[in-house]
Amino acid sequence: MRRDVFQAIADPIRRDIIEILSTEVLTVNEIAEKFEISRPAISKHLKILNECGIITFNQSGRERLCLIQPKTLIPAFLWIKQYNKLWEDRIDSFENYINQLQTKKKNNE
Structure with missing residues (x-):
């Protein structure tokens, strides 16, 4: 079965x-030692x-080294990036709303 990056993440x-693998190459056993499963x-x-x-x-001898292939994560990055502007706009809108409420509160005091 062929899987895609979204199933992986x-x-x-x-x-x-x-x-973990983005910073170092590890054996399967070294990876397993880092988890409680x-x-x-x-x-x-x-x-x-x-x-x-x-x-x-x-x-490598009796060990299997695990190496990350970062280019394969690009589709996930691009998919997430497309929503970056949307969330920035929503956060900015919420910040403006809070500022308006604070200004109204100050003017009513």
């Missing part, structure tokens, strides 16, 4: 794994991240 454990559960998350193309595995 939908789970908080996978988001944490992505964050079973090694098989971590392996399942890593498999999904690999199927999504977000990580790759490199064999």
Whole structure:
């Protein structure tokens, strides 16, 4: 089954794994040690991240190194970015509303 980046980032454990691997290359065991879930559960998350193309595995002797492929996160970034302006406008509108309420309150005192 081919998965996409949105399936990968939908789970908080996978988001944490992505964050960890964004700063260092780790073995599967080193990643598993950072979580309080079973090694098989971590392996399942890593498999999904690999199927999504977000990580790759490199064999180094008996160890499998996990490497992040940051370019595969671009579609998610672009999707989120399109809503940035919308939320900035809403926050600005709310700030203006609060300022108007404060001005009315001061004028009524």
